[in-house]
Amino acid sequence: MRRVLLKLSGEALAGEKKTGFDEETVTRVAVQVKEILAEGIQVAIVIGGGNFWRGRTSHAIDRTKADQIGMLATVMNCIYVSEIFRSQGMRTNVMTPFAVGAFTELFSKDRAVELLEQGEVVFFAGGTGHPYFSTDTGVVLRAIEMEADEILLAKAVDGVYDSDPKTNPDARKYDSVSIDEVVEKQLGVVDGAAAVMAKENRMPMLVFGLNGENSIAKAARGVVSGTRVTV
Secondary structure, eight states, X not given: OOEEEEEEOHHHHTGGGSSSOOHHHHHHHHHHHHHHHTTTOEEEEXXXXXXXXXXXXXXXXXXXXXXXXXXXXXXXXXXXXXXXXXXXXXXXXXXXXXXXTBSSEEOOHHHHHHHHHTTOEEEEOSTTSSTTOOHHHHHHHHHHHTTOSEEEEEEXXXXXXXXXXXXXXXXXXXXXXXXXHHHHTTOOSSOHHHHHHHHHTXXXXXXXXXXXXXXXXXXXXTOOSSEEEEO
């Protein structure tokens, strides 16, 4: 049984508005996830919080507090997206590494695996629950804990490039790249701590564009339309 962890960027879910939610974008994601669930693929999801909070750009707020606000932004995103998924007929569960009243369930590996095996979509919100760790680290950590086959990184760009394609029209896209090369050349797939964790635990990734046609479903099936990051 194939199990994937899908990472969605908060900014991508905001669509053209760049902040908050774009329901049409989120619904397109939901339709694709429903499609792959029907094929027996198990799906867990992590969502960034950048559509609400970019705390590291502010020097007026203590880093720990800024990171805590960012964690709560990811909780809001997961609750919203899980409800859109439910409107499409899926069963969902939002888990956090810290108590959020009755809003979420406290993370447990055994419980999460049980839900995935029952065909539910499990959202991992709140990162690692600790400051100084990015959403990237939370993604890799949960993927390893869930024994996922692969991390699917849905981004605004359609893969990994040797330079920023937005500023360099001659930027070259990689079909495949090693995690060592990602670190050495600072290609920005995930941050350093997450890259080391992925390497040590041999967790592969597939980077692709969220806005590509049926891109999530294709990636979940192992169809490479972006860049495969090997370990």
